[in-house]
Amino acid sequence: MEGEKGVEKKFAWGKTQNEAEEPIVSFAELMSEELAESLSKEDADEEEKYLKQLEFVLNSTAMDEVLLNTDGMTDEEVAIALQRQFDREDDVARAVQSTDTVHFTPERYHPKTAQESESDEEDLDELREIATDMLYAQLDAENARNSTRLHADGASSSTTTKHDIGVSGRRNADKTLNDRMNLTTGDMISGKINNRVYNSLLAFGKSDAKRQMRMKDKEEKATMDTSVDANTRLTLLKWINQGVIDSIEGIIATGKESAVLHAKQNENNEHYAVKVYKTTLSEFKNRSEYVKDDFRFKNPRGVLKIWAEREFMNLSRMTKHGLPCPCPFKLKKNMLAMSLIGNGGIAAPRLKNVQWEFFTDEERRGIYEQVEKIMCRMYKECLLVHGDLSEFNLLLNLENNQVFVIDVSQAMDLSHPRNLQFLTRDIANILAFFARIETPGLPSSVQLFNLITDLEMKEDDDLNVQVEQFSEENRAVHLRHDKSRPADLELSRYQEDKKANRGISPARDYN
Ligand SMILES: Nc1ncnc2c1ncn2[C@@H]1O[C@H](COP(=O)(O)OP(=O)(O)OP(=O)(O)O)[C@@H](O)[C@H]1O
Incomplete structure (x- = not known):
């Protein structure tokens, strides 16, 4: 069907190939x-x-x-x-x-x-x-x-x-073919495309490539290779097509189980973080405490999606209660889009990376108090325990010294049988960190525990021992006070439907 080489090809409507308005694409x-x-x-x-x-x-x-x-x-x-x-x-x-x-x-x-x-x-x-x-x-x-x-x-x-x-x-209906450059985007795109989406992806591809060149660390390279794969790029492309985002600006961080990308929406001049859960499960073994005996983790295919879903649900619950955390707005497979914590598209640093020597005692104390309040509100209002709280999962907006909490995929509902043990560990992490940066007036772990839970552990006894004992003696007691909140209703309906569809116990599906 192809015209022979050297012979000028005429289209049915009379134009020659050279006159064709759009470039020929494969x-x-x-x-x-x-x-x-x-x-x-x-x-x-x-x-x-x-x-x-x-x-x-x-x-x-x-x-x-x-x-x-x-x-x-x-x-x-x-x-x-x-x-x-x-x-x-x-x-x-x-x-x-x-x-x-x-x-x-x-x-x-x-x-x-x-x-x-x-x-x-x-x-x-x-x-x-x-x-x-x-x-x-x-x-x-x-x-x-x-x-x-x-x-x-x-x-x-x-x-x-x-x-x-x-x-x-606001989807990108009019695509203009205007450029032809190489972009490795996996099977879906297989080489070249010419449109706005391509340009957006190209920006990402460039920064991706630059970053990959810089990366000496094998492990980090592995993260890139596995997180931003063809499927991820396809989803990003769809989001760009749908007008959800306009471009991917680069990579904010690669965490233990994810890559976090910086996305931009031009119309509202908004910056987003897109968390992509890794497609390898090697890191999940470190999560054995959370995944032990959980049927979901026997089937690796659904795991990443469930983590993203859990993070989405937990962030939604926290946002609903007005906690300082990213606001989630898009969930697709193993990808979660949320607001970017930071200023002008520059992500806020983790508490771990802040130069504390430039902060006064009062400022450090003020930042500690915000973290304390976050822990109390997560427990009392959101009925959640973070479970992995530390200076790595708290961000500080340097413009106004406001603290934000992130990374809540593992955060557990108070109905989780070991929530108090995880809370004790969170408390130990937080107090140890703020002690390290010489924050004045820190409470003891028992004081903080009692403040968060309204329980009455004794100051002189070991908190871990008391918590184990308390859990043992109160196995049947649920710390959740109000089981009829909308979020819980929705969740139980969702779980009931899942159970009806698949014959799976809803009780084990979510915490
Ligand atoms: N919404 C956000 N705004 C700004 N930065 C973010 C946001 N979400 C994540 N980050 C950055 O990305 C990093 C990794 O994110 P996150 O902690 O959620 O992933 P993770 O894979 O669980 O990482 P880790 O297990 O190492 O803590 C964070 O330390 C933070 O610097």
């Missing part, structure tokens, strides 16, 4: 762009369809409340109304989990086959995230609302997130 290039476009279109379409359906279900649920609160109903009418409400709620819970067409009666619901969930699952995160936000808003509204009254403005349906219709609508 089949592989076209396929790559088409693939990326079609994938992101599928995502956006599915997301839009889903949002509409969910909005409809949530609004329908709200309508039923009016019926339920009508006085003077017979018992039979009340029973019917209750049944209807139950059915609606059931539909909402199912809608949260389903990417297929959502039907609005529970009897039509059927669990996916294992095969379907394998492939569909990967695209579910983003939808689950949006659905979760909406469900929280709905549940919050329900809690706040007087049971006999209904908001006239339907507040639940107006909840927006950075990545909903507005953002996904």
Whole structure:
């Protein structure tokens, strides 16, 4: 079908090859762009369809409340109304989990086959995230609302997130082929593409390449090779296509189990951190305390995704309570996008890396107090224990000396049987660090423990021993006070659905 060499090729519409407006691109290039476009279109379409359906279900649920609160109903009418409400709620819970067409009666619901969930699952995160936000808003509204009254403005349906219709609508429809350069992006792109996405990725590719050249350390090189792989780049490309981000500016850090990239959104001049969980599991062995006996870690394929999901959930809970931490807004497979802690795109340093000799006693004391408050609020308001808290997972904004907490994928709910032991370890780490930088007026570990938990451990006895003893004696006592918070409701619904779909115990799925 190709024209012979040397013979001027004419197109059907009369132009010669030289006059063609767009550069000729290889089949592989076209396929790559088409693939990326079609994938992101599928995502956006599915997301839009889903949002509409969910909005409809949530609004329908709200309508039923009016019926339920009508006085003077017979018992039979009340029973019917209750049944209807139950059915609606059931539909909402199912809608949260389903990417297929959502039907609005529970009897039509059927669990996916294992095969379907394998492939569909990967695209579910983003939808689950949006659905979760909406469900929280709905549940919050329900809690706040007087049971006999209904908001006239339907507040639940107006909840927006950075990545909903507005953002996904700003997709890069017009691609201009304007440049041809090499970029190793794995199988998906296989060589060259010419468009805005390419340019954005190119910037990343350059800094990536420069950094790789600088990297002498084998281990760090391995991190790059495994974290920013073809799939990661494909997801980044899709995010760029969807307008979620405009460019990847470089690498902020490579941690033990992740690479953290710096992403930028030009329109709002916002900077984001994209945490990419490594695709190798070698580091997870260091996490044996967390993963021991946990069925999820017997199947490595789902592990990274679950870590990202846990970090997303924990950060969401913390953000909701106003804790100083990154605000998560996008979750996809093993990638989590969140706000960048820092100034003007420069990431804030970890407490470990701060030059403490330039800080006064009062300043160090003030920074300690912020950390103390973070620990108290995480425990009391978020019902979480960090579990890996130290000077490595606390960032300091040098402009205003504000402390932020990061890296909460392993943070555990107070229902975790060993949460107090992990808390004790966090306390030891924090006090040891602040003692090292000569912070005045530090409490003892027992004092700090009691402050955080409101328990009454004795000053003179060893805290670890007391905690073990306390845990032993109070096995059946749950430290969680309020089990009916929206976040927990959502989580238990999510877990129930998972259980229904897969026959897996929800109790072991999350803490
Ligand atoms: N939202 C953020 N804003 C700015 N910097 C960040 C953000 N998230 C992570 N970082 C930087 O990336 C580094 C690694 O992130 P994080 O601690 O979450 O990953 P990790 O793989 O768990 O690392 P490690 O296990 O070594 O602590 C952090 O030490 C911090 O410097």
